Amino acid sequence: MLIGDIATNNARRYPQKRALVDGQRSHTWSQVQERACRLANFMRGRGLTRGDRVMVIARNCIEWPEISFGLAKVGLVAVPVNIRLAPDEVAHIREDSGAQAAIVHAEQLTKFVGELADMRMVMGIDARRTIGDTDLVTDYETALSHAWSSTPNVEMTPDDLAVILYTSGTTGRAKGVMHTHRGLLYQAADTNLVTEANRSDVMLATTPFFTAGGMVRTVSWLYLGQTMVIHQKFDPQAVIDEIERSGITFTTFIPTMLHRTLAILEDGPPRDMSSLRRISYGSAPVPPGLARKAMDLLGCDLQQRYGLTECGGQATILTPQDHRDILAGRDSIATSCGQETPMCVIRVVDENGDDVPAGTVGEIVIASPANAIGYWNRPEQTAEAFRPDGLRTGDLGYLDEDNYLHITGRKTDMIISGGFNVYPAEIERVIAHHQDVDLVAVVGVPDPEWGETPVAVVIPKAHVTDHATLTDELTALCRSELAGYKQPRRFEYRREFPLGPAGKILKREIADDLRSMAPQT
Structure with missing residues (x-):
């Protein structure tokens, strides 16, 4: 085929x-x-x-x-x-x-x-x-x-x-x-398996077709003869109207899109979301409080996925049952992006390419028939990333005892402060649990004493106006749950983050912005 x-x-x-x-x-x-x-x-x-x-x-x-x-x-x-x-x-x-x-x-x-x-x-x-x-x-x-x-x-x-x-x-x-x-057809089969898709599904496409997710979506969301409803761009009110009008059963969000949709549902009149059976999201974990609100207001299951362009877009799945387990108190997987999908084998390796023990941070390697075959006209970079034992992702993370994958960041995002490796995802996980925080991104900025130091950039909840008090609370929270060398040296506040076409937060732009201006807080 x-x-x-x-x-x-x-x-x-x-x-x-x-x-x-x-x-x-x-x-x-x-x-x-x-x-x-x-x-x-x-x-x-x-x-x-x-x-x-x-x-x-x-x-x-x-x-x-x-x-x-x-x-x-x-x-x-x-x-x-x-x-x-x-x-x-x-x-x-x-x-x-x-x-x-x-x-x-x-x-x-x-x-x-x-x-x-x-x-x-x-x-x-x-x-x-x-x-x-x-x-x-x-x-x-x-x-x-x-x-x-x-x-x-x-x-x-x-x-x-x-x-x-x-x-x-x-x-x-x-x-x-x-x-x-x-490779694309393997990815389509894998996606349909983990999403439990069927030909009666009505899929809502709002993220761009020109991304890896968009191209895989074209194959996987139509593979079984489903119906796809297409929106030119994401608009939360239009999404809610479409779910009700067309009986949408499945869609893909990023956490910021989920935030905006839930805000309308929370403040507006009741809407019929009963057709929606599942939302798939990626780019960042959804805090447990947001997940509970989504499941209550939308009445549907959530699944998280992890992947990248080179692996066809999806390699792990944090299932709806995993989300229910997290809400029931299984905190150990709250920071994970799930387990490997049926088509994938995921390993974590050290600098020599050897598997590391559970809980040890290393580079994530993905072996899958859905992987790309290399980079166009770039044989050296192809040989470096696409190896016989799997794709070297450039992502850092660890597998826990139950084989759930936890992402700690990109190799290029890792902060080296005073000779210690600081993984932004660890700090982000702690800050994201504060009730007044919507989103957070941690980046490294130059420091004359430590080489680099972490800075937390926060989008607070809409009702928050006292940033000084929030800073005090976040500082205390980080001190209670993180080692001293992982403490953010300051907190900055924004109304929105720069996003890439697939909805991922562009940390490089945030870091460049911080380097070019004086601290706001």
Whole structure:
């Protein structure tokens, strides 16, 4: 089976079932299959062949899944691009990937037209209505209407490349992570197993399609013939309305999204959330108090996941039962991100690559058939990260006696203060338990005496106005639960954190901000 076969199989099984919904637009599975085939045939007609790369620069829209399936049907490699990038960053991805064509939403065409001008082909989603006909851009709908709807016949294998996902590039230029059809389908099977998915699920997509999570979601959330409802961006009121209107059963949040949704439910009139069976979240643990509130107000299960672009997006699961156990007092797993999923083997190793005892911090290694196969055009970095015994993640953590994985931070996030290793997640866990704290991020800043020192940046609850009192309470809390060298040297307060496209807190930006300004507290 290949990625493009998902549309083929579901069109055969459920031809008239709703597959995709985006506002007033809706496509059945037979329409998704037909449109994906038309796109595939149009691309072949323009001279693109198996293995050619195609950039996809688009906000969330109903076209995303059919583009993924259509490119896959003829062996083209999708290169999703973050729409928030600067033109120079897009130019780097184009040059590095060697992309021959691009599919661009009209909203992004003006911003990136200079980087696309001499490509073999540029297709514009919604282009005719918004910018009219041009020599450079072919309107997407016009192209589909002129292409054959028959299923293309192209010889491919499961080990062909399907997607190149570019990382955020926090340590330099972004690098492309290569995923095959085989790996993505393993991830889809793994995801459906741990989420207990079924074909009657109605999934709500609000996070970006151009991320690793978004691309895996396209495969896994439609693998069984589910229905996907698409929102252009996250809006908590719109999410609540959609759950009630469309009978949403499953969605993905990050903790900040969960906060905002619960605030509306807590302060507003009663809403019918009874269809919602599970919310999956990542990027950071949810404090027990927030988890209890979510389960009470939403009436659904929670699951946490851990993963990264190089492993296909998911490697562990903290199950709904784990969440219930935490609320019942099982504190030992409250800081964990769960146990390995059925497809994964997770180890923690020292600098020599040897397994470390339970409770000992080391580098997390993931062995999985869903892992990527390497970095595009970067053999040395591929050899360093993708080893025969598994993916070296660059994440630090430990496995406890029950094989639950606890993340202590990135190698690059670790703070070395006075010669001691300080893991931000340890400090964040303590501070996050304070009743007046919404979110916290701990970063290291230069210190003339200790080399580096931890600083805690806190988003307090909305009702908190006395930061001085909160600082005193947090200082006392940290002194009672953390070693002296782990104490934050100061507390800073913010209303929001800088977030990446997948919703992860950008600690590097926070640290840079702290280094450039005087302390606020």
